Amino acid sequence: MTILNIVRIKKEKVMRLMLHILMMCVFTIVFFSNSFAEVILYENFESSENEWQTDDDNVWQLGEVKYVGPPKAECYEGKRCAGTVLCDNFPSGSEALLISPIIDLPPVEDREEIHLSFYQWFDHTGDGNVQIQEYNQATGEWLEWQLLENCIINSYHTIKWTYNNIDITEFSTKEIRIGFYHKHESRWDGKVSPGWYIDKVQIVKKIPQLISSFETDWEDWQPDGAIWDIGEPLEVGPAANNEYSCHSGNKCWGTVLFDN
Numbered sequence: 200m201t202i203l204n205i206v207r208i209k210k211e212k213v214m215r216l217m218l219h220i221l222m223m224c225v226f227t228i229v230f231f232s233n234s235f236a237e238v239i240l241y242e243n244f245e246s247s248e249n250e251w252q253t254d255d256d257n258v259w260q261l262g263e264v265k266y267v268g269p270p271k272a273e274c275y276e277g278k279r280c281a282g283t284v285l286c287d288n289f290p291s292g293s294e295a296l297l298i299s300p301i302i303d304l305p306p307v308e309d310r311e312e313i314h315l316s317f318y319q320w321f322d323h324t325g326d327g328n329v330q331i332q333e334y335n336q337a338t339g340e341w342l343e344w345q346l347l348e349n350c351i352i353n354s355y356h357t358i359k360w361t362y363n364n365i366d367i368t369e370f371s372t373k374e375i376r377i378g379f380y381h382k383h384e385s386r387w388d389g390k391v392s393p394g395w396y397i398d399k400v401q402i403v404k405k406i407p408q409l410i411s412s413f414e415t416d417w418e419d420w421q422p423d424g425a426i427w428d429i430g431e432p433l434e435v436g437p438a439a440n441n442e443y444s445c446h447s448g449n450k451c452w453g454t455v456l457f458d459n
């Protein structure tokens with residue numbers, strides 16, 4: 200082998216290495232630019248200093264859960280959450296709105312979307328929905344509340360804290376407020392219930408991603424109801440086949456992770 204050949208082979212190896220490094224850089228830039236998320240609102244109600252308000256504080260309250268409500272009186276994140284009376288069932292025939300601070304939604308580009316997400320737990324004998332209100336800069340007045348999503352219709356309950364995600368991209372560039380509306384009609388039997396509990400409310404601007412490891416959160420996926428769950432498979436499923444793990448990592452999706 201001549202010296203010229205040796206130099207040529209080394210040059211080819213260096214070129215291949217540089218091409219590999221270049222491709223890795225391009226992949227990294229594309230991946231991180233796509234997964235970039237701008238958090239516009241993050242509220243877990245852990246601080247008593249916040250700008251949330253209600254039209255009836257005998258119904259919507261912020262603080263620690265006591266006596267009734269989610270299992271073991273646990274909020275989704277931390278020790279405090281929002282709930283329709285934190286230490287008792289809600290009052291019969293009550294109606295109340297929990298209102299977020301004013302939020303400026305940014306503009307979006309290309310495939311960017313803005314999503315409102317929150318965790319909820321409810322055992323409710325009435326109705327509950329999420330609404331949005333837009334500020335009219337021209338008139339200086341708030342417009343009528345608009346329904347975003349019905350969460351509870353005429354009595355329903357969840358087994359555990361569940362995730363909810365709503366696309367609010369159409370309100371991009373608007374000044375808005377989010378409202379959680381609770382309503383209960385007085386019943387002939389006077390029956391009331393623990394009510395509706397909310398925690399970890401977020402508004403995020405990002406390009407939704409198909410790929411997810413489910414190790415930390417639902418990310419851009421969303422369950423419809425309380426059947427699909429994220430966590431460690433226990434008792435049934437992979438565990439029943441002596442496979443005590445997900446395909447990778449510790450968490451995966453499952454249709455009820457602890458039972459059939």
Ligand SMILES: [Ca+2]
Nearest residue numbers: 243276277279
């Ligand atoms: Ca909390």
